[in-house]
Amino acid sequence: xxxxxxxxxxxxxxxxxxxxxxxxxxxxxxxxxxxxxxxxxxxxxxxxxxxxxxxxxxxxxxxxxxxxxxxxxxxxxxxxxxxxxxxxxxxxxxxxxxxxxxxxxxxxxxxxxxxxxxxxxxxxxxxxxxxxxxxxxxxxxxxxxxxxxxxxxxxxxxxxxxxxxxxxxxxxxxxxxxxxxxxxxxxxxxxxxxxxxxxxxxxxxxxxxxxxxxxxxxxxxxxxxxxxxxxxxxxxxxxxxxxxxxxxxxxxxxxxxxxxxxxxxxxxxxxxxxxxxxxxxxxxxxxxxxxxxxxxxxxxxxxxxxxxxxxxxxxxxxxxxxxxxxxxxxxxxxxxx
Amino acid sequence: xxxxxxxxxxxxxxxxxxxxxxxxxxxxxxxxxxxxxxxxxxxxxxxxxxxxxxxxxxxxxxxxxxxxxxxxxxxxxxxxxxxxxxxxxxxxxxxxxxxxxxxxxxxxxxxxxxxxxxxxxxxxxxxxxxxxxxxxxxxxxxxxxxxxxxxxxxxxxxxxxxxxxxxxxxxxxxxxxxxxxxxxxxxxxxxxxxxxxxxxxxxxxxxxxxxxxxxxxx
Numbered sequence: 001x002x003x004x005x006x007x008x009x010x011x012x013x014x015x016x017x018x019x020x021x022x023x024x025x026x027x028x029x030x031x032x033x034x035x036x037x038x039x040x041x042x043x044x045x046x047x048x049x050x051x052x053x054x055x056x057x058x059x060x061x062x063x064x065x066x067x068x069x070x071x072x073x074x075x076x077x078x079x080x081x082x083x084x085x086x087x088x089x090x091x092x093x094x095x096x097x098x099x100x101x102x103x104x105x106x107x108x109x110x111x112x113x114x115x116x117x118x119x120x121x122x123x124x125x126x127x128x129x130x131x132x133x134x135x136x137x138x139x140x141x142x143x144x145x146x147x148x149x150x151x152x153x154x155x156x157x158x159x160x161x162x163x164x165x166x167x168x169x170x171x172x173x174x175x176x177x178x179x180x181x182x183x184x185x186x187x188x189x190x191x192x193x194x195x196x197x198x199x200x201x202x203x204x205x206x207x208x209x210x211x212x213x214x215x216x217x218x219x220x221x222x223x224x225x226x227x228x229x230x231x232x233x234x235x236x237x238x239x240x241x242x243x244x245x246x247x248x249x250x251x252x253x254x255x256x257x258x259x260x261x262x263x264x265x266x267x268x269x270x271x272x273x274x275x276x277x278x279x280x281x282x283x284x285x286x287x288x289x290x291x292x293x294x295x296x297x298x299x300x301x302x303x304x305x306x307x308x309x310x311x312x313x314x315x316x317x318x319x320x321x322x323x324x325x326x327x328x329x330x331x332x333x334x335x336x337x
Numbered sequence: 338x339x340x341x342x343x344x345x346x347x348x349x350x351x352x353x354x355x356x357x358x359x360x361x362x363x364x365x366x367x368x369x370x371x372x373x374x375x376x377x378x379x380x381x382x383x384x385x386x387x388x389x390x391x392x393x394x395x396x397x398x399x400x401x402x403x404x405x406x407x408x409x410x411x412x413x414x415x416x417x418x419x420x421x422x423x424x425x426x427x428x429x430x431x432x433x434x435x436x437x438x439x440x441x442x443x444x445x446x447x448x449x450x451x452x453x454x455x456x457x458x459x460x461x462x463x464x465x466x467x468x469x470x471x472x473x474x475x476x477x478x479x480x481x482x483x484x485x486x487x488x489x490x491x492x493x494x495x496x497x498x499x500x501x502x503x504x505x506x507x508x509x510x511x512x513x514x515x516x517x518x519x520x521x522x523x524x525x526x527x528x529x530x531x532x533x534x535x536x537x538x539x540x541x542x543x544x545x546x547x548x549x550x551x552x553x554x555x
Contacts, residue, residue, distance in 0.1 A: 032527035034475045097472035204493055204521055205482075216551060218485040253477045253527045 035256035036102065036248075043175040048100045048108050048161040063156070070157025073150060074099055074107075077139065078219060080150070086321035087140040087276070088212060088219045088228040094138060094236060096249055099161060102176020103248035103255070109178075111155075111162035113171040119295050120235075123332040127155050132328055137234040140276050140318045142326040179244035185264035189239065191307065194269025197262045201251050210273055225273035227319045232278035232312050238299035242267035272306045276318030279325040285312045361403055361435050368440025371433045374425055383441050385501060387450035387545070392421060393503035399446030399549060403492035405438035408519075417519040446553065451502035451545035463543025466536055476531050479540065482524065488550060493521060499549025505541035 039045050049057075051071065054064060073079070075098055077090040091107075092098060099107040115126040120133070128151055132143035144150040171177065199208070202224070206212050210225035223229040236242050247263035248255050258266070282288045289303030289312075297303065302312040317324060372379075379385050383398030397405060411417035412426045413434070429437070465471070467487055470478035479497065484490030487498040497505060511517035512529035520526055532540070 030530050032523055032530065036475075097470075101472055201522065204524075213491050215484050215490050216488075220481075220484050220490045251522060251524065252481060253475070253524060254522075255475070 032254055032257070034254075037176075037256075039175040042173060044165075044169060044173050045175045046108065046162075046165050048106065049163050050100075051098075054160065066153050067156050067160045069149075070153035070155070070160075071098060073154055074157055080141075080144070082320060083142075084135055084144055084150070085139045085141045086318055087230065088214065088222045089139050089230065090219075090222075091134065091139075093222045094245065099158070101249075103179065104245070105178050106161070106176060107158050108162035108165065109171055109174050111158045112165045112167055112169050116171075121329070121331065122295075124334065127158060131155065131158070132326075136279055136326050136329055138230045138236065140229075140231040140234075140321060142323070143328055146328065179241050179248065181240050182244050182247055182260045182263060185243075185261050187261060189264045189268035191265075191269055191272055193262075194265035194267070194272075197258065197266040198269050201258065202266065205252065210270070224270050225275050227276060227316070229275050231276040231318065232300070232302045233280055233296075237271050237275070237302065238296070239264065239267050239271060239301075240299060242271060268301075271301050272311070274311065274314070274316075276316060276321065277314065277324065278302060278312065279329065281324060285310065288312075361406055361438065363402075363432070363435035363439040365436070365440050365443060367433070368436035368438070371429065371437040372440055374428070375437070378421075379441075382447060383444040384447035385504070387501035387503045389452055389503050391503070393501050393507060395504045396447060396449065396500055396549075397441040398444035400442060400495055401489055401492055402438045402442035404489075404495045405441055406435055409434040409438060411519045417517060446496075446499060446549040449499040449501050449545035449547070449549065451542045455542040459539045460543050460546070462536070463539035463541070466532075466540045467544055471536075474531055476536070477528055479528075479544070486551070487544060487547065496549055497544050498547035499553070500545060502541040502545035505544055506537050509537045509541070 051068070054067060057064070074091045074095075077085055077092070078088070094105065095101075095107050096104040110127055110130050114130055115124050117123070118125045118130075125133075128146050131151065131154055132146070135141045135143035144154075198206075205221040206224045207221070210223060211228060212219065212221040212223040214220065230236055236245060243260075243263040243266075246266055247258055247260060251257065278288060278292075280288060280292060282291065285303045289297045304311055378394040379397050380394075383396065385394040385396040387393050408417060409426055409429065410431075412419055412422050413429070415423075426434070466476060467479045470476050470481070480487050482490065482494045483497050484494060487496065489496035508517060509529045509532060512520070512526050513532075518526070
């Protein structure tokens with residue numbers, strides 16, 4: 001019964017803390033409510049530990065130091081710019097709130113559901129390989145070596161956030177995991193409507209040209225398209241993924257403000273712009289689209305004509321990147337080598 | 338040449354004497370003349386005055402010109418209410434508002450003032466809110482919008498590091514109470530209304546102690 005009790009306590013803490021932000025600040029109901037969805041019956045709820053919890057934890061100081069290093073890499077991945085990262089992203093740009101926030105693809109699930117089979121590369125992946133995936137596509141980069149200091153530190157941070165979650169806990173029932181798919185858009189997706197949403201709600205930070213804002217050499221607002229954004233192979237180029245990210249996380253500080261329809265439209269608009277080439281590019285955009293159609297590109301605009309332009313039909317790898325595909329992205333057979 | 342870094346380089350080209358900041362053309366010397374009626378409160382060097390417990394006069398020196406201009410327009414049009422400021426701003430025409438905004442944006446930034454008796458715990462909480470936020474209450478870190486070291490980002494997100502504590506706290510309370518309501522898309526309201534009095538005190542004390550410009554002194 002002990003576990004049930006602690007679960008209850010967790011839920012109470014969650015309802016007071018994570019789920020109803022704003023209740024502390026005002027007696028009256030907030031003018032900009034966060035409307036974060038409540039857990040549903042039967043969902044597994046986990047509140048990841050904070051850095052304060054880490055300081056108070058009874059573990060070897062060296063492990064604490066490495067976990068802190070992992071967090072630092074996660075929130076400021078730009079420190080690996082030009083080495084492992086070739087765009088304006090931090091891990092935190094999409095996994096907001098230090099990778100802890102529900103509905104912002106919190107990263108702790110990966111530490112307990114992996115190793116597991118992954119359709120995107122059609123083999124069994126472990127945590128480091130999952131992290132390498134986001135480096136290669138979302139960060140348009142080259143992952144740190146498996147087992148390297150930076151990789152181990154990042155993995156340790158993920159593992160710490162999963163503290164207390166049973167190994168191989170069922171990933172499909174986790175509260176707030178990933179960017180849960182929104183209901184299909186009733187009116188389809190529209191570039192024009194999306195453009196209007198973008199100008200009204202997003203351009204003030206991400207810029208009319210999608211390039212975001214860099215101030216004194218530091219990224220303030222990440223690029224949503226163009227050379228400094230994620231590449232054509234990133235999960236968030238799928239309309240359903242971006243629509244849900246936006247719905248639950250943007251505009252910054254105002255989650256769930258846009259309607260589902262607005263979120264689909266603005267996702268379609270953003271992903272109708274150019275970005276660096278898919279690292280899986282075969283040399284022909286139509287062929288590449290076809291090759292990864294079922295597992296991926298049927299949800300993207302890559303290799304499609306939008307407003308008279310064939311998207312992804314170029315050799316542009318993004319700003320300073322001089323390789324197409326990081327070497328570590330390779331298939332595995334798990335048979336004697 | 339400090340002012341060069343104060344405006345977003347993508348948009349701005351400032352010339353000596355006359356200047357253009359993305360859609361804002363003005364004459365600095367005329368701005369200085371206009372500022373004669375402002376110095377009583379904002380001080381000749383634009384440093385303002387911190388009045389704990391009373392109405393503070395904000396520091397204007399070194400703030401982004403477009404931001405300052407927007408505030409003047411808002412006060413004049415009544416979308417930002419300030420009985421203290423209103424009479425002075427309503428005397429100005431549009432060009433004077435542009436000139437005086439450019440003038441203040443080019444003054445060298447001065448240091449912020451806070452209460453000397455702020456505690457260590459207060460400052461620690463303030464630092465946390467300003468640089469890491471409190472996501473469990475959906476308080477986004479101030480620096481996510483107000484830029485690196487909270488020294489401002491672009492034309493829309495003013496520097497708040499090195500501003501007076503009394504003024505910062507007063508503005509946050511003003512958003513909560515509805516007295517200030519002129520922020521674009523209610524980006525600031527959303528954050529302010531999630532903060533309690535303790536948060537507001539802490540963050541304003543900590544921010545007032547931070548350098549207002551890169552490499553600047555506290």
